[in-house]
Amino acid sequence: MLDATTRSGGTATASSEAAATELTVPVTAPANFAVRCTRVLRSPWSRLSLLLVLLAAAAASVLLFEPHKLLANGWPPQVGGPVALVVFAVAYGVITVAFVPRPLLNLAAGALFGSELGIAAAMVGTVLGAGIAFALGRMLGQDALRPLLRGRLLKAADNQFSKHGFRSMLAVRLFPGVPFWAANYAAAVSRMGYFPFLLATALGSIPNIAAYVVAGARASSPTSPVFLIAVAAIALPALAGAVVAWRKRHHLRRR
Template sequence: MPPDTPSPRPGWTRLWPLGLILAALGLAYALGLQRYLSFEALAEHRAALAAFVAARPVAAPLLYVLLYVAVVAFSLPGGAVMTLAGGFLFGPWLGAAAAVLGATLGACALFLAARHALAETLAHRAGPLMAKLREGLARDGFWYLLSLRLLPVVPFWLANLAPALAGMPLAPYAGATFLGIIPATVVFAGIGAGLGQVIEAGGRPDLSVILSPGILLPLVGLAALSLLGAWWRRRRGGR
């Protein structure tokens, strides 16, 4: 091998981003940090959180976005609580915007880590099947992922990892994630904006409202439209 040719890196060296995420996830569970991503913790510390936001109106939303990035990137449970907290602390619109930004950035971080660690290895081992899947995702992946994001019944972590392992490009992944999570996030942030009254009454927010026909059917319709867009692109490409 010529002296100026870089030697190939061992396969295990590509795993460090995913290993870092798994180590952070294990540490978070060991320290019990997941307990703070619960409705009970939000209800218990609501006064202190509201006072912090009032005292630091600029730093508080930025800190919230960073925390949301960490929750999504490390696949910690509590994304729904984080979105509720955003609406409760910052109002429905600013809370929804901060949640969408944090969730998108966190999803992109997890996507890049998984793709760097595993996508190339899977591509070599899967052969023609993975190559065909990569081609399809490169062409229509935006529309397929958008339909998954629009439906709140699809686990968020699964929709983060599957496109990365299949070799989907980052730009359509980020765009589909950003646009696809907006509707459900706005609904959850709106619920969170009225959370103070629910907590004072000693109740819990009814998150099943997202599955009610008035909310779910429009989301299903949007998902169907995104799949229609993929079909139309494929039809035109066939022509």
């Protein structure tokens, strides 16, 4: 009797465990699938792919809207006053993430708003665009790209940005030669801090922005002293930046 009871109890226990197992399989399978999908989406290469897709979409939208027509056609007449400044600054920041040349936008700021307001709008747009690009590069691209920094020049640039972030970025902004978007994403991949990056961008971009905005504001009188000084202020830093970059590259090759 005891053996029969024990056997029946054991059979009941085994059947209940089997039933519990059958019940838990459909529940845990979707959970495991969700966990795997989450891991894939959070992987460095998935995030880098997302960054590339976002940048490609932004570049395609800029090509579609053709912002260079802003210089030829002017600002939409229904937008004016402080609203126009805010809209221009935000649009400036967003489309610089999509590789639109900033000199074009700085000239447009001067032509549309004059020297003082144009400089303010271009400065806000520059810092905004740099901040967006830095945040995207840091969140979506840093983990995937840092292991690829194996060349001597790449390691030297990364070391410079990581250890001397503010000073290095200030030099890059003062002496134009490195494209704006390239400097943003290079800084994002490095270990540079967010605040030193933005501060160096704001301070280092002032001379270049002022020169282009003033040139755009005085474009109707190309023989005026102010316009000629602005053009000289554009050309001389570019030449100095090319010389410094050549000497730095020559020095790294000798080492």
